[in-house]
Amino acid sequence: MRLFGWGRKKQDAQSAEPSPAKASASELESRVQDGAGQDAGKDAGKDAGQTEASPAEQTEARKDERPQSSGDQQEATAAPAKKTGDKPRASWAQRLRQGLAKSSSRLGAGLTGLFSGGRIDDDALEELEDQLIMGDLGVEPAAKIVAELRRQRFGQEASDQEFRQALASIIADMLEPVAYALDIKNQHRPHILLVTGVNGAGKTTTIGKLASQFQAQGAKVMLAAADTYRAAAVGQLQIWAERASVPIVTGAERADPAAVAYQAVERARAEGVDVLIVDTAGRLHNKADLMAELQKIVRVIKKLDDSAPHDTLLVLDATTGQNAINQVKTFKELIDVSGLIVTKLDGTARGGVVVGLADRFGLPIHAIGVGEAMEDLSPFDPQAFAKALVDLEE
Amino acid sequence: MFEGLGNRLTGIFDGLRGRGALSEEDVKKAMREIRVALLEADVALPVAKAFIDRVREKAVGQEVIRSISPGQMVVKIVSDELVRMLGSEASELKLMGEPPLVYLMVGLQGAGKTTTTGKLGKRLKERDRKKVLMASLDTRRPAAQEQLAVLGQQTGVDTLPIVPDETPVAITKRAQTVARMQGYDVLILDTAGRLSIDLELMQEVRSVRAVCKPVETLLVVDAMTGQDAVQTGKAFHEALDLTGIVLTRIDGDARGGAALSMREVTGCPIKLIGEGEGMDALDVFHPERIANRILGMGDVVSLVEKAAEHFEEEEAEKIAKRLQKGKFDLNDLASQLKQMQNMGGMGALMKMLPGGAKMQAAMKGANIDDNHIKRQLAIISSMTPAERSKPELMKASRKQRVANGSGTSVQDVNKLLKQFNDAAKMMKRMKKMGKKGGGGGFPGMGGGMPPGFGGPGGGMPPMGGGGFPGLGGR
Ligand SMILES: Nc1nc2c(ncn2[C@@H]2O[C@H](COP(=O)(O)OP(=O)(O)O)[C@@H](O)[C@H]2O)c(=O)[nH]1
Ligand SMILES: Nc1nc2c(ncn2[C@@H]2O[C@H](COP(=O)(O)OP(=O)(O)O)[C@@H](O)[C@H]2O)c(=O)[nH]1
Ligand SMILES: [Mg+2]
Ligand SMILES: [Mg+2]
Numbered sequence: 001m002r003l004f005g006w007g008r009k010k011q012d013a014q015s016a017e018p019s020p021a022k023a024s025a026s027e028l029e030s031r032v033q034d035g036a037g038q039d040a041g042k043d044a045g046k047d048a049g050q051t052e053a054s055p056a057e058q059t060e061a062r063k064d065e066r067p068q069s070s071g072d073q074q075e076a077t078a079a080p081a082k083k084t085g086d087k088p089r090a091s092w093a094q095r096l097r098q099g100l101a102k103s104s105s106r107l108g109a110g111l112t113g114l115f116s117g118g119r120i121d122d123d124a125l126e127e128l129e130d131q132l133i134m135g136d137l138g139v140e141p142a143a144k145i146v147a148e149l150r151r152q153r154f155g156q157e158a159s160d161q162e163f164r165q166a167l168a169s170i171i172a173d174m175l176e177p178v179a180y181a182l183d184i185k186n187q188h189r190p191h192i193l194l195v196t197g198v199n200g201a202g203k204t205t206t207i208g209k210l211a212s213q214f215q216a217q218g219a220k221v222m223l224a225a226a227d228t229y230r231a232a233a234v235g236q237l238q239i240w241a242e243r244a245s246v247p248i249v250t251g252a253e254r255a256d257p258a259a260v261a262y263q264a265v266e267r268a269r270a271e272g273v274d275v276l277i278v279d280t281a282g283r284l285h286n287k288a289d290l291m292a293e294l295q296k297i298v299r300v301i302k303k304l305d306d307s308a309p310h311d312t313l314l315v316l317d318a319t320t321g322q323n324a325i326n327q328v329k330t331f332k333e334l335i336d337v338s339g340l341i342v343t344k345l346d347g348t349a350r351g352g353v354v355v356g357l358a359d360r361f362g363l364p365i366h367a368i369g370v371g372e373a374m375e376d377l378s379p380f381d382p383q384a385f386a387k388a389l390v391d392l393e394e
Numbered sequence: 395m396f397e398g399l400g401n402r403l404t405g406i407f408d409g410l411r412g413r414g415a416l417s418e419e420d421v422k423k424a425m426r427e428i429r430v431a432l433l434e435a436d437v438a439l440p441v442a443k444a445f446i447d448r449v450r451e452k453a454v455g456q457e458v459i460r461s462i463s464p465g466q467m468v469v470k471i472v473s474d475e476l477v478r479m480l481g482s483e484a485s486e487l488k489l490m491g492e493p494p495l496v497y498l499m500v501g502l503q504g505a506g507k508t509t510t511t512g513k514l515g516k517r518l519k520e521r522d523r524k525k526v527l528m529a530s531l532d533t534r535r536p537a538a539q540e541q542l543a544v545l546g547q548q549t550g551v552d553t554l555p556i557v558p559d560e561t562p563v564a565i566t567k568r569a570q571t572v573a574r575m576q577g578y579d580v581l582i583l584d585t586a587g588r589l590s591i592d593l594e595l596m597q598e599v600r601s602v603r604a605v606c607k608p609v610e611t612l613l614v615v616d617a618m619t620g621q622d623a624v625q626t627g628k629a630f631h632e633a634l635d636l637t638g639i640v641l642t643r644i645d646g647d648a649r650g651g652a653a654l655s656m657r658e659v660t661g662c663p664i665k666l667i668g669e670g671e672g673m674d675a676l677d678v679f680h681p682e683r684i685a686n687r688i689l690g691m692g693d694v695v696s697l698v699e700k701a702a703e704h705f706e707e708e709e710a711e712k713i714a715k716r717l718q719k720g721k722f723d724l725n726d727l728a729s730q731l732k733q734m735q736n737m738g739g740m741g742a743l744m745k746m747l748p749g750g751a752k753m754q755a756a757m758k759g760a761n762i763d764d765n766h767i768k769r770q771l772a773i774i775s776s777m778t779p780a781e782r783s784k785p786e787l788m789k790a791s792r793k794q795r796v797a798n799g800s801g802t803s804v805q806d807v808n809k810l811l812k813q814f815n816d817a818a819k820m821m822k823r824m825k826k827m828g829k830k831g832g833g834g835g836f837p838g839m840g841g842g843m844p845p846g847f848g849g850p851g852g853g854m855p856p857m858g859g860g861g862f863p864g865l866g867g868r
Contacts, residue, residue, distance in 0.1 A: 032476065093760070120446060130439055133433055135437045136622070139430055139433050139434060195640040197642065199504075199506070200503075200504025200505065200616070202503075229671070231512075231540075231548070232538075232540040232543075232544050234538040235536070236535070236536045240505075240536060240539075272555075284646040284647075285612050317618075318505065319616065319618075319626075320619065320621065321436035321618060321620020321621060321622075321652070322434055322435075322436055322616040322648075322649070323648035324618075326647055326648075337452055344504075346589065347590075347591065347626075348589065348591055348622050348629075349620065349621075349622035349625075350621075350622075
């Protein structure tokens with residue numbers, strides 16, 4: 001399992017307001033934190049404060065320090081407009097869990113209803129398949145999971161708990177191979193991240209979150225506002241840049257987005273920026289002209305750096321159903337997407353489509369969005385995700 | 395890609411051709427396919443189940459009309475039921491009452507609320523001649539209020555001046571006062587995106603609702619939404635007593651099963667659809683179109699209507715008259731080609747036809763694309779008026795001149811002329827059949843592609859993957 005190079009603020013769990021989420025939320029949090037420790041070396045991201053240190057030298061302790069500075073950073077630069085920051089916030093894990101609990105309580109309830117211990121039979125499995133479909137897993141992946149459970153457990157006696165455990169571990173196994181941290185190496189300066197996706201998926205917000213996390217790790221970050229189309233899109237990214245206190249490159253209204261990207265790369269080079277994140281306008285994958293525009297952005301960036309973009313991220317909204325498959329397929333074909341970020345997992349949508357996507361495309365899932373605030377971006381943890389999905393208490 | 399239901403069903407019923415009525419066993423098989431088709435189209439599972447139960451009842455024992463296959467018969471039953479469930483007639487926005495009428499726009503984050511607010515403002519102003527004020531209550535998303543202000547500037551619809559640090563309820567009250575004092579007919583309130591489980595924010599929007607007493611509370615929903623439609627629809631309806639649904643991003647290629655889920659769960663009509671990012675990309679909801687889409691049968695009705703709409707009335711009439719006289723020349727072809735371009739080119743048109751994907755692929759192979767249209771238009775515009783109205787004048791030397799003038803080859807000119815001749819022949823045939831084109835007289839729309847697009851490969855692949863009877867007619 002690989003997690004983000006950057007860590008999470010542990011204090012979150014303590015400062016959390018009393019919430020309807022079950023007590024186990026903070027346990028989940030600490031479990032995830034432990035998980036982060038296991039592979040910390042492998043996954044350590046850029047830490048400009050220690051640019052000479054090889055990733056392998058980074059220790060869990062340092063991972064715990066970094067979030068600390070993230071807190072300072074936020075205080076120093078807290079945007080005046082940000083009202084939501086005032087109230088104590090639940091930790092991401094709590095919120096993910098709240099969301100998933102709300103949604104998975106249906107799955108959970110479904111499971112409880114069909115199986116309260118006993119023999120795993122045809123009826124139980126059929127019902128289970130339905131429940132998975134209701135989580136947006138899609139007909140095929142649901143069938144695949146059920147077939148696997150059948151193979152492992154058919155006719156066996158099992159408790160409800162064991163049943164869920166088996167289910168969660170099948171799902172986690174499917175997700176495990178795609179859980180990769182965003183690995184920002186020192187090789188490229190600037191490391192160029194191109195962020196793409198359909199309209200309203202959460203690109204700009206995710207960029208704001210990423211910027212602040214990279215920045216908190218000491219990386220020198222710059223943003224490029226290449227969404228020159230949507231009304232006030234530049235203004236939106238500008239506010240995020242302020243919040244994260246990173247510089248931003250903008251173009252004239254309705255400017256050619258490729259030109260903005262080009263300028264940004266030039267400036268990022270001149271200023272010795274470590275990570276340049278390029279925002280783009282939302283576009284539906286079936287619009288050939290808009291996809292061509294995106295390809296042009298890539299081409300133009302390549303003129304300055306042949307190896308760029310070093311990461312091409314596709315941002316997916318977790319409420320999206322089976323159309324996510326078309327989205328990934330087309331974006332991957334046309335601009336060679338290198339990884340996914342799934343947003344809005346704090347809602348009632350369970351994001352089960354992720355399981356189908358992993359199965360089908362094997363693209364890395366780098367992170368998940370669990371809220372609208374700066375800190376609401378989390379590593380994708382297959383175990384936690386799968387367990388939460390089947391409402392498995394620990 | 396998912397296979398359309400039409401193909402699926404025609405497949406399983408291949409062996410059954412010629413039987414009298416649908417047996418229970420046939421229907422059972424069909425229902426399995428329908429279930430998968432609905433789920434792949436993102437219809438929520440409980441909704442799909444209820445739907446299938448209803449269809450099953452109707453289908454068992456149904457006589458199969460002689461002219462169609464049992465598969466087509468089932469598709470027809472399914473499609474009819476789907477249309478019925480989606481709402482048989484278009485449902486209008488409420489425009490009566492004491493002004494200012496308040497419209498409240500609500501929904502999840504990023505669903506398209508602000509954009510829809512802008513579009514709706516423009517529509518009410520231009521189409522319904524209302525004096526419209528828009529106000530953003532989104533104090534959460536960065537630059538959200540500015541976004542609406544920009545849209546207002548673009549469309550010439552007034553927006554409430556932004557006052558920093560006001561609460562949504564305070565903004566609502568101020569907006570209402572301004573609307574009342576300055577004689578606005580309609581006040582559209584755009585709100586921040588919120589999750590249905592965010593109790594605090596749901597309470598906030600309830601307070602807004604209590605203050606402004608909207609005549610319309612519209613839930614804006616992304617057409618790409620999956621199974622979550624049930625959860626979100628239910629929660630918003632319970633909290634806010636919705637009056638309608640707006641389905642956005644219908645210009646994508648999602649099957650749009652969320653439309654059915656939303657409709658079932660809230661009982662509210664789908665009042666509007668968003669079909670693009672531009673401020674004109676808003677339309678009323680047509681149940682047949684979504685039904686066809688969910689079933690993967692192409693959007694024939696839309697295509698025909700869209701064609702009709704874009705075909706300027708006079709132009710259409712002119713051509714219709716000329717056709718009646720048996721006249722069809724290169725001017726007519728050019729004007730058709732231009733209409734094709736206006737409608738968003740071949741790609742956009744193809745997408746709406748049954749089997750469109752296949753056709754698109756075939757067209758790529760045959761090198762027919764929007765550039766092809768451009769080239770053809772260039773050729774025609776390089777001709778003299780006389781040549782355009784009398785294509786038979788086009789002999790060798792003239793062909794060379796036109797080819798030079800349009801930057802094409804004599805071969806290209808020949809191809810165009812051949813296509814024109816084929817088209818003219820088809821026109822004559824259609825005239826004999828007494829068939830006028832779709833709606834406003836776009837010749838050829840009813841029976842196939844507009845003529846003139848046979849392309850080098852000659853002839854389009856046959857249409858109608860699902861072969862749904864009677865679709866072209868409405
Ligand atoms: N609840 C929630 N909302 C999100 C998340 N990510 C983004 N959003 C919201 O989704 C909306 C659209 O996001 P934005 O970044 O503007 O999307 P873009 O059009 O893809 O750039 C905004 O209201 C964001 O606050 C998330 O993880 N959870
Ligand atoms: N293609 C397409 N994009 C849309 C449509 N409606 C809205 N959008 C886009 O979706 C994104 C989010 O819209 P916005 O109105 O900001 O969503 P809100 O967060 O609900 O207010 C923007 O990029 C819009 O341009 C639509 O019908 N079709
Ligand atoms: Mg954006
Ligand atoms: Mg908005």
